[in-house]
Amino acid sequence: MRLANLRFFAITILTAAVVVTSLPQSHVLAATEYFTDEEIDFIREAQGISLRVPAIIQLANIRFVYLGMKEKTKEDKALEKRIAELHVEMTANRNAKTPAQTSKGPSLPPIFGIPIPLPKKDKDKPEIDAAPYLTDLNRTELLKGYVQAIEEIKSDIDDAYREKQDVREALEKFLKFCETSNQSLRRFQAKDKSELETLEEARSSTQEALESAEDALKIVPRTEKVSHP
Secondary structure (H helix, E strand, O other), X not given: OOOOOHHHHHHHHHOOOOOOOOEOOEOOOOOOOOOOHHHHHHHHHOOOHHHHXXXXXXXXXXXHHHOOOOOOOHHHHHHHHHHHHHHHHHHHHHOOOOOOOOOXXXXXXXXXXXEEEOOOOHHHOOOOOOOOOOOOOOHHHHHHHHHHHHHHHHHHHHHHHHOOOOOHHHHHHXXXXXXXXXXXXXXXXOOOHHHHHHHHHHHHHHHHHHHHHHHHHHHOXXXXXXXXX
């Protein structure tokens, strides 16, 4: 049965998400089993619902690329490059020398006794090429990652709505994405039982999200554009 309004849309989402305390201008991610560490950082970089939803849609789209369901676009290549950059940054942070081993150089005042190096200028950063990064995942895992992206978007829209943010633009983008995804998922052919079960889950999640977004858009007022004289 279709959901009647955005409030019910929100309640339904919360039953599938981990209940956590919201932080200002940032939403804590729900379950992230099928997102890489770099993808989680990529999502956290997108502050505000207007950036968060497109960011997660990109992560869902890239899975369709690896599943052979769509051609790779320049946006997909840009995502791969950003993920590669985040991987380098995370690796550098893990391999950072301890304070006793750090060579002398400019640094900011210490916090809790730990010296914080000054960030390098952009010109000092080596150029990092885009590279495929989901090649270790099988088709079932890629589909599960897509489902996770759908659930994360619903959770973020719900959080933003409860915080009285304008969610109409995010809902419109999500609706359009679900419509396109529905068509792609109908054409996708599962190769085994595991893929078939996950494919059915993906189709069901997408259809439910599509219908909920359609009903929510009937409730959320349109954003009035300011006209200049």
